[in-house]
Amino acid sequence: MDKIRFYPLDITYKVINNKPVIHLFGKTADNKQVCVLYDDFEPYFYVIPKKGSDINNDLKNFETKRNDETISITKTETVKKRYLGNEIDAIKVFVKLPSHIPVLREELKNWNSIESINENDILFVRRFMIDNNIVPLTLYEAEGEFITQKLKVPAFKTKKIEPFESDTAIKPRILSFDIETYTPGYREIEPEKNPIIMIAFYAEDVAEENLQPGVSPKPFKKVFVWKRFKTNLDYVEFVESEAELIEKFKEVIGTYKPDILTGYFSDGFDLPYIKSRADKYKIKLDLGLDFSELKVKKGINVTAQITGITHLDIFKFIRKIMAGTLDTNQYNLNAVASEMLDEKKHDVDLDELSEAWDKEVESMDKFCEYNLNDARLSYKLAAKLMPTIREIVKITSLTIYDVNRMGFSQLVEWYLLKQAPQFNQIAPNKPSNDELIKRRAIRIKGAFVFEPKAGLYNNMVIFDYRSLYPTIIGSHNISPGTLNCSCCEGEAKSAPVENENIWFCEKRKGFIPTIIEDLITRRMRIKEIVKDQTDEKFAILDARQNTLKLLANSFYGYLGFYAARWYSLNSAEATTAYGRHYIKDVMNKAQNSGFRVIYGDTDSIMITLDEKTKEDAIKFSEKINQELPGLMELEFDGFYPSGIFVSAKMSDFGAKKRYALISENGVIIIKGFESVRRNTSLIAKETQEKVFEIILKEKDNEKAVQYVKRVVDDLRNKRVPLDKVIISIQLQKELSEYDARGPHVAVAQKLKNRGINVGPGSAIRFVVTMGNDIIRNRSKLPEEIKEHEYDSDYYINNQVIPSVERIFNVLGHTKQDLTEAKEQTKLEGFF
DNA sequence: GGCTCCCGGGG
């Protein structure tokens, strides 16, 4: 018997000799790749029989056929469980193979003696991980022996896997890559038609064995191109053909042996593109450590998976998990790298790449540099986010691959599924399709917002309830399992939900409230340790407390999320209802204590001190806290010398909160302004940016008005060049498939009539020209009109003004102020 | 006002 210690990274299973064998791909403690095999885990699910019916024998004797295979139940166990607040007898039903479970479910669901079938859709590997407490990225010890298997890494067969030390850190080997493709201007990206031109690789962690004493490791940099040109870039390597380029791609991954392969939008672009090119040349992309091929799953969410190697699409992680913590509203590599790394993409016109490629222009250096830089930025982002990813992995016990592709609701659900067995809970099922449609249609009453009066304020203090919804859920025992319990009927206090009498159990703490309070207190403990520490070694703890917070904050949304297993509309309603109660309560009390309340929203209030002092405000919050239940707490968020509120009511969709504040140390904080979308003209984008700059930095409102007026005036007098009024919209399907004919569809039809090949993906650029017709009939190709033919009024009223209108409403200017002729011109008459 | 469509990321 041998013993090895290893960190699981990617876990899968295979049926070998009619037995499911778990494969745990990972790294040994001394940094070697390994695959640990375990074949002692049996698939199972739960059956909840109707009260009074004994179906154990029926189950044991049951048999069905699928093709030629006989499917039966290998054994059953009667277990005492809790299911949505009730104690029940359930039957744990074991089968031979995971794939037998859906077959049995379909058969059993027709049995009259069965109340419900549960946990029949929990993937085998996840079930194994939950039941055996496997947490990726933490150290385990396995006992067994090395055996021969058809794998690229040594295989170790074990009967026993146990946690070793949880705190040792593994440093995964990350390799980043990026491709550039041949994409002539105007056309869509077409993997079937157009080749990959180059592939860049970048990595910084160099294998221990390659390190030389005293020499600092150089990053691994490569750009492979399949046409020759003169270059001095030492990382550029030429190959003879695109097919050879793809072979190189395989070779680098094979020799570098990354634990994590990362890219930016590589789920949706790079890997599917490489796959479709490889298919064309009949090249097998057998990158998996078990020699399996790269799996590209099409559909609404394209994913690309390699067995044994974690494919991390860092874009997906950033958009799903980090979006809320970033200022940027755009998640392209340039915007994200600018904010997170303070670095930019190289400024290169990619249309020229295809031209250069066609004409075999002397040097392609700048494109190679651009390509490598993109790979480098993705690497840096992945490296920077590793602590966060690692903590989410450790808290949820999901692999990096899975965490990467989940949103908050799924993370909450998997966290609950992981906790459920420890609390002896059987998980509720996912909703049926009909149920899903019903749930989707419902909207619940949200938070209370006390709208601020637009304008300028001084000496402001902000208070907020720390983790308001999570603490409400915990303190008021809100969950589907405690909702309207029979044990407290008529005795428990009603939740403040309007027009409904609902209550939550006051005798027994529910599953979800217990879990959420655990998350909150764990976070509080860590925060206490991290407090005021700036040392590097506290970064991990900081990432951990942040993850705990994000997770706890997602529970409310989860309870009201239509696809949730523990969905409970009443619980979600009660949470916001209590939220409204508490925020209104603190507003009243602030007013009664002599503060002026200027703004309140969900969990925070803003007051002005006027004659009172900061100390008075702090004393006030202390008094509030004495009366709050459980873990609820009102915090002093900060003091702000001044700020501007922007009128929020523009759209009918819930009031957005828009304001700008200046903190005591002069930092400007802007909240709530949406980005300008791609399908708006450049002139609208530019104007909004400039207005922000003038108002916030130069504090010169009049100058901002004048600036917009000048733009409006320039538009009226056609001084704005044509390229700033072009709107670009992509075709999503074939022209014939369109029912609604938007402007871009009309323009595309004209192109088609002229014999130009337009189809899905074609970016249709158009300019709205003058006239009284509807917009699509006035939309023309930029090429077919003259500089001055665009419709100034359209660009003023539908593009530029909407982008700045809200800002100016605050400053007391109407739309007319911005659009009427420039003041100077009017005044000129007086002098 | 509802319905339908587009967008994102990537070259």
Added chain:
DNA sequence: GTGTACGGGAGCC
């Protein structure tokens, strides 16, 4: 693979 899932804004009808 014991499947697995967007969400918000704009313009037509």
